[in-house]
Amino acid sequence: xxxxxxxxxxxxxxxxxxxxxxxxxxxxxxxxxxxxxxxxxxxxxxxxxxxxxxxxxxxxxxxxxxxxxxxxxxxxxxxxxxxxxxxxxxxxxxxxxxxxxxxxxxxxxxxxxxxxxxxxxxxxxxxxxxxxxxxxxxxxxxxxxxxxxxxxxxxxxxxxxxxxxxxxxxxxxxxxxxxxxxxxxxxxxxxxxxxxxxxx
Amino acid sequence: xxxxxxxxxxxxxxxxxxxxxxxxxxxxxxxxxxxxxxxxxxxxxxxxxxxxxxxxxxxxxxxxxxxxxxxxxxxxxxxxxxxxxxxxxxxxxxxxxxxxxxxxxxxxxxxxxxxxxxxxxxxxxxxxxxxxxxxxxxxxxxxxxxxxxxxxxxxxxxxxxxxxxxxxxxxxxxxxxxxxxxxxxxxxxxxxxxxxxxxx
Numbered sequence: 091x092x093x094x095x096x097x098x099x100x101x102x103x104x105x106x107x108x109x110x111x112x113x114x115x116x117x118x119x120x121x122x123x124x125x126x127x128x129x130x131x132x133x134x135x136x137x138x139x140x141x142x143x144x145x146x147x148x149x150x151x152x153x154x155x156x157x158x159x160x161x162x163x164x165x166x167x168x169x170x171x172x173x174x175x176x177x178x179x180x181x182x183x184x185x186x187x188x189x190x191x192x193x194x195x196x197x198x199x200x201x202x203x204x205x206x207x208x209x210x211x212x213x214x215x216x217x218x219x220x221x222x223x224x225x226x227x228x229x230x231x232x233x234x235x236x237x238x239x240x241x242x243x244x245x246x247x248x249x250x251x252x253x254x255x256x257x258x259x260x261x262x263x264x265x266x267x268x269x270x271x272x273x274x275x276x277x278x279x280x281x282x283x284x285x286x287x288x289x290x
Numbered sequence: 291x292x293x294x295x296x297x298x299x300x301x302x303x304x305x306x307x308x309x310x311x312x313x314x315x316x317x318x319x320x321x322x323x324x325x326x327x328x329x330x331x332x333x334x335x336x337x338x339x340x341x342x343x344x345x346x347x348x349x350x351x352x353x354x355x356x357x358x359x360x361x362x363x364x365x366x367x368x369x370x371x372x373x374x375x376x377x378x379x380x381x382x383x384x385x386x387x388x389x390x391x392x393x394x395x396x397x398x399x400x401x402x403x404x405x406x407x408x409x410x411x412x413x414x415x416x417x418x419x420x421x422x423x424x425x426x427x428x429x430x431x432x433x434x435x436x437x438x439x440x441x442x443x444x445x446x447x448x449x450x451x452x453x454x455x456x457x458x459x460x461x462x463x464x465x466x467x468x469x470x471x472x473x474x475x476x477x478x479x480x481x482x483x484x485x486x487x488x489x490x
Contacts, residue, residue, distance in 0.1 A: 201401060
């Protein structure tokens with residue numbers, strides 16, 4: 091039998107088109123297929139923070155996800171017990187400060203630009219502001235929940251979010267790129283079924 | 291004799307005109323007077339992170355501060371040993387996210403405004419962007435050093451920075467408002483000299 095392995099699933103596995111492509115074209119299809127394949131594995135355990143389930147539900151127009159809790163343990167991390175090394179918080183505060191400064195620079199540049207009309211300016215502003223302030227850095231409490239849950243239950247984070255990956259590195263938490271997860275899961279489900287067939 | 295009490299000194303005690311007013315009109319004058327009064331206390335201990343000393347030196351055109359180390363223990367917090375509760379990091383990430391969203395709203399509003407000329411727009415942008423992103427929230431690694439050093443040596447933070455105070459509250463770290471510190475320190479120095487005179 092294989093050793094037990096644990097995964098914490100981030101929303102991006104189902105919402106990022108590139109990440110979910112093995113599982114399905116839409117978010118709901120991807121969730122359903124993930125649950126189907128996951129149910130065929132016996133040595134893998136899946137976890138999801140409550141906040142990520144809520145986030146996922148907003149992508150599904152608030153529809154309940156059938157059988158989610160049968161396959162996935164939905165629980166919040168024990169935030170009042172877990173600790174984060176001060177050195178990591180220091181890095182995070184420093185990175186956010188850099189990004190805040192960068193955000194002001196891109197904003198000023200757009201404000202000063204004379205070439206573009208207002209609607210183009212607004213468009214560029216939203217895009218570049220997001221790039222400066224949010225891309226590649228942890229930017230939501232849901233992301234942080236994913237990391238802390240992985241730390242708590244000693245699991246591997248499955249995500250397509252670069253900011254989440256970066257902070258997982260800082261914290262020494264394992265992660266697996268969401269776009270390669272379909273392949274891994276399918277392989278594990280096949281190995282399990284081969285094993286079951288051999289033992290009967 | 292009084293019980294020993296420890297203080298971590300933030301730059302704002304000397305750079306914020308309102309905070310330093312008892313100590314002096316300029317930063318250098320405030321530092322010198324602080325050191326003079328502090329040297330008269332025997333039961334108070336003073337600390338300053340290395341990064342805060344560097345920050346202070348930039349305000350003094352890189353001049354060395356005479357006798358600083360005689361009165362103040364200058365040391366960095368042990369960031370690789372200290373831990374921060376995950377619940378506090380969660381609150382911080384959530385607050386920064388709110389502020390990033392607010393920053394985009396104020397920026398868009400200024401971009402759309404038709405009343406102001408470009409130089410006014412830039413002026414408002416810098417002011418409101420700062421208010422949205424940085425005021426009232428911990429926004430630099432120097433601030434974080436102050437908090438962690440206070441945690442490490444069990445000291446009271448002396449600061450005029452609202453963001454620092456807020457995170458001190460979250461972390462259960464004592465703080466004292468910089469603008470009332472001249473009064474406290476003068477009182478303690480007087481009590482000490484009275485005690486010394488009585489015992490001779």
